[in-house]
Amino acid sequence: MNFPVYYEFFCGARIIAGHDGLERIPLLLEELGVANPIILTDKGVVGAGLLAIVLASLRSEMRDVTVFDDIPPDSDILVVNRIAREYKKNACDSIIAVGGGSVIDTAKGVNALVSEDESDLFNLKGAGRIKRQLKPFIAMPTTSGTGSEATLVAVVKDNEKKVKCIFTSVFLQPNIAILDSRMTLTLPPAVTAATGMDALTHAMEAYYCLQKNPISDSHALLAVELISQNLLKIMENPHDKEGRLNLAIASNLAGIAFANSMVGMVHTLGHSFGAVCGVPHGVCMAVLLPYGLEYNMHKKSKEIGQLLLPLVGVEEYQKTPFRLRGERVVSIIREMNSSLNKITEGKHPLRFKDILGRDGRQLIREEDLATVAKVARNDGSIFMNPEELNYEDLLMVATASFAGNPLDVKQIKKG
Amino acid sequence: MLVHSDFYAPVKIIAGEGAMDNIAVELSSLDSCKPLVIAPSGTATIIRDLVCAFGETGMEIGVFSHVTGKPTLADVKNIHEIYTSRGFDGIIAVGGGKVVHLAKIANIAASSSPEILRQFLADEKIPLPQLNPLVILSGLIIDGYECSKYAIFSDKRYESPSLIPKMVIVDKYALSGVFSPEVALSSALVMICALDDYLTEKHSFFSRAYTNSLFGLLIAAVDKARKPGKWKLPLANSLSLTGFLLSNNGGGWGYQLAQALAAKKEKSTGECACALLPHLLELAFERCGEEMGRMLMPILDVDSVDEVKAVLLATYHKIAQEAGVEGINLSINNSEGEEMIASIMLEGSAKADCSRLMVRLSS
Ligand SMILES: [Fe+2]
Numbered sequence: 001m002n003f004p005v006y007y008e009f010f011c012g013a014r015i016i017a018g019h020d021g022l023e024r025i026p027l028l029l030e031e032l033g034v035a036n037p038i039i040l041t042d043k044g045v046v047g048a049g050l051l052a053i054v055l056a057s058l059r060s061e062m063r064d065v066t067v068f069d070d071i072p073p074d075s076d077i078l079v080v081n082r083i084a085r086e087y088k089k090n091a092c093d094s095i096i097a098v099g100g101g102s103v104i105d106t107a108k109g110v111n112a113l114v115s116e117d118e119s120d121l122f123n124l125k126g127a128g129r130i131k132r133q134l135k136p137f138i139a140m141p142t143t144s145g146t147g148s149e150a151t152l153v154a155v156v157k158d159n160e161k162k163v164k165c166i167f168t169s170v171f172l173q174p175n176i177a178i179l180d181s182r183m184t185l186t187l188p189p190a191v192t193a194a195t196g197m198d199a200l201t202h203a204m205e206a207y208y209c210l211q212k213n214p215i216s217d218s219h220a221l222l223a224v225e226l227i228s229q230n231l232l233k234i235m236e237n238p239h240d241k242e243g244r245l246n247l248a249i250a251s252n253l254a255g256i257a258f259a260n261s262m263v264g265m266v267h268t269l270g271h272s273f274g275a276v277c278g279v280p281h282g283v284c285m286a287v288l289l290p291y292g293l294e295y296n297m298h299k300k301s302k303e304i305g306q307l308l309l310p311l312v313g314v315e316e317y318q319k320t321p322f323r324l325r326g327e328r329v330v331s332i333i334r335e336m337n338s339s340l341n342k343i344t345e346g347k348h349p350l351r352f353k354d355i356l357g358r359d360g361r362q363l364i365r366e367e368d369l370a371t372v373a374k375v376a377r378n379d380g381s382i383f384m385n386p387e388e389l390n391y392e393d394l395l396m397v398a399t400a401s402f403a404g405n406p407l408d409v410k411q412i413k414k415g
Numbered sequence: 416m417l418v419h420s421d422f423y424a425p426v427k428i429i430a431g432e433g434a435m436d437n438i439a440v441e442l443s444s445l446d447s448c449k450p451l452v453i454a455p456s457g458t459a460t461i462i463r464d465l466v467c468a469f470g471e472t473g474m475e476i477g478v479f480s481h482v483t484g485k486p487t488l489a490d491v492k493n494i495h496e497i498y499t500s501r502g503f504d505g506i507i508a509v510g511g512g513k514v515v516h517l518a519k520i521a522n523i524a525a526s527s528s529p530e531i532l533r534q535f536l537a538d539e540k541i542p543l544p545q546l547n548p549l550v551i552l553s554g555l556i557i558d559g560y561e562c563s564k565y566a567i568f569s570d571k572r573y574e575s576p577s578l579i580p581k582m583v584i585v586d587k588y589a590l591s592g593v594f595s596p597e598v599a600l601s602s603a604l605v606m607i608c609a610l611d612d613y614l615t616e617k618h619s620f621f622s623r624a625y626t627n628s629l630f631g632l633l634i635a636a637v638d639k640a641r642k643p644g645k646w647k648l649p650l651a652n653s654l655s656l657t658g659f660l661l662s663n664n665g666g667g668w669g670y671q672l673a674q675a676l677a678a679k680k681e682k683s684t685g686e687c688a689c690a691l692l693p694h695l696l697e698l699a700f701e702r703c704g705e706e707m708g709r710m711l712m713p714i715l716d717v718d719s720v721d722e723v724k725a726v727l728l729a730t731y732h733k734i735a736q737e738a739g740v741e742g743i744n745l746s747i748n749n750s751e752g753e754e755m756i757a758s759i760m761l762e763g764s765a766k767a768d769c770s771r772l773m774v775r776l777s778s
Pocket residue numbers: 146198201202267281285
């Protein structure tokens with residue numbers, strides 16, 4: 001049993017999972033003592049018909065529902081400030097966020113702003129500035145990946161100043177997270193694949209990175225098992241409600257795990273590929289996860305090897321000699337990526353070189369990699385990675401993942 | 416596995432070296448800057464350390480350390496008087512069991528009003544307002560309810576999400592003493608709660624994650640029971656997680672049966688848990704041994720399902736041995752058995768399992 005010298009663990013949200021979670025919203029609002037929520041979402045969610053399902057469940061029971069359905073993918077402080085004004089104008093008393101990470105983070109920001117009676121979110125930036133229970137907040141993730149419904153952090157951009165503002169407080173977590181299978185049924189296959197691999201990365205990095213603890217470990221192991229049993233299954237059969245729900249639960253478990261143990265190199269470089277080249281987060285995770293495992297193998301071979309068990313079950317785990325288990329984990333992740341690549345007809349990329357932009361041209365050029373490595377040095381997750389990473393190390397991994405070559409383990413400086 | 420689930424355990428765990436040193440900062444993050452410490456008598460050393468932890472922060476703390484027997488309304492009145500007259504805004508409960516029950520009940524009066532407490536005691540369904548933060552400085556002797564939504568007062572179990580403490584601090588300086596029989600009996604309660612999760616069909620993935628951690632922590636602690644300094648932190652951690660499970664399942668049938676037996680046979684719930692454990696383990700191995708093995712292999716760092724089973728059995732034996740109750744016989748007769756099954760209102764497979772267990776106990 002891993003028992004660190006010191007650790008903290010917290011999951012403040014009540015988690016409701018099921019095929020009919022949405023129908024419980026009116027009752028939940030009543031329990032929370034509120035009656036006039038603002039629903040925050042984006043056009044994608046509206047287009048997929050998901051907002052209509054939420055509204056149907058609400059309007060049968062209550063009259064006043066304010067909707068803001070225009071959260072842009074690059075939501076920022078101005079959007080948060082605007083929604084907060086809308087909230088006040090309509091005398092709302094609670095927030096329901098329906099969407100992916102960007103919507104949920106925006107909702108966290110709005111909640112901080114309206115509850116603390118501030119006019120500018122910027123004033124609440126940093127850790128621990130928010131000290132009181134905020135307004136009742138229900139989050140309904142529509143992707144199974146980010147886990148942001150489980151984290152204590154909100155990341156909101158300030159597009160004017162070109163900086164990311166980070167807000168941390170236990171009170172930012174939603175009061176309730178509803179995981180409803182209907183919310184992810186219509187996700188495009190490539191998004192299901194990428195977000196699923198994001199969740200898998202959360203679970204795996206939570207399990208082998210430096211801030212792991214006995215409670216994050218068990219959440220991570222369960223998440224890995226559920227993702228391994230359900231991701232490819234729902235890719236083949238997207239209407240599998242049971243599979244969708246299991247994946248949503250897995251994503252939440254992985255979110256709880258990494259919110260309490262942090263993540264490592266896969267996220268360090270992934271954030272940077274996202275910021276420098278605009279690659280979607282889940283895609284970065286899928287491409288980089290095998291490299292994260294390879295890079296840290298010599299330091300965490302036992303932990304990485306143990307991840308084989310939830311991936312393949314007891315029999316195959318026992319048959320695999322101890323020293324080969326970690327390598328087998330890496331090859332399984334590569335096999336998963338290959339299967340996802342086939343099922344999505346190439347939309348789930350295997351290497352950064354193959355990712356195309358909206359104009360159909362290659363999104364990342366080899367000369368971008370130096371910038372990616374430079375920017376990655378400043379990412380907070382770098383400190384939680386078991387093996388150290390300097391500029392050369394980051395560039396080496398970025399270059400290998402760009403070309404799709406396995407890491408040359410001899411090049412890893414063992415610090 | 417129950418796919419439709421509802422799980423809630425909003426207690427922040429702060430565990431390990433220096434955990435107590437963070438208490439002032441953590442309390443202020445909950446907007447409390449003047450806590451009242453509620454402690455049992457005989458905890459002067461812990462209170463001294465606690466006062467030290469607040470040392471340079473400039474925060475004022477008060478101490479109420481007269482908790483002796485079962486919490487009474489007089490205790491609640493005393494605490495309310497001190498709390499309101501001196502302007503406290505949070506409570507730190509030291510240890511487990513009755514101190515925590517008293518702290519939870521007193522917190523209702525202290526941070527809302529005696530009238531609201533009176534209404535709540537008359538009808539626990541009335542919604543409580545947001546209470547001031549309650550933090551537990553974990554001890555080693557528990558009844559399992561500490562980190563749950565329950566409080567026991569005047570022999571009745573009250574329930575409200577507002578009774579859930581905000582935080583539990585697990586620090587070796589607050590964990591004095593040896594692995595005594597009482598500690599072993601607390602461990603038996605922990606183990607029975609974890610087994611309950613495997614034996615009920617109503618568990619969720621979320622309760623299962625905590626259950627697996629709980630097993631890992633408990634087993635690590637019991638294994639090192641004779642090594643000073645090695646077992647206290649994992650054990651106190653597992654004690655906290657017990658409340659998470661109880662909060663969400665109200666006590667599985669194993670735990671409820673242990674309580675029913677305790678009432679009937681005038682023994683402690685821990686002793687009855689010890690008597691039930693070997694039977695519950697056998698049942699769990701039979702019903703879901705493979706699953707338990709698969710889940711616990713990496714956590715216990717062993718390589719086969721059989722090893723997991725062996726470790727679990729060894730843990731039980733050690734607990735029973737340390738508690739001095741190995742092979743305890745509860746001598747239940749058939750009618751007593753049936754009466755107890757009826758009293759805990761079981762359904763479906765749990766009822767069948769419980770009946771089988773009763774037959775074993777009575778033979
Ligand atoms: Fe991620």
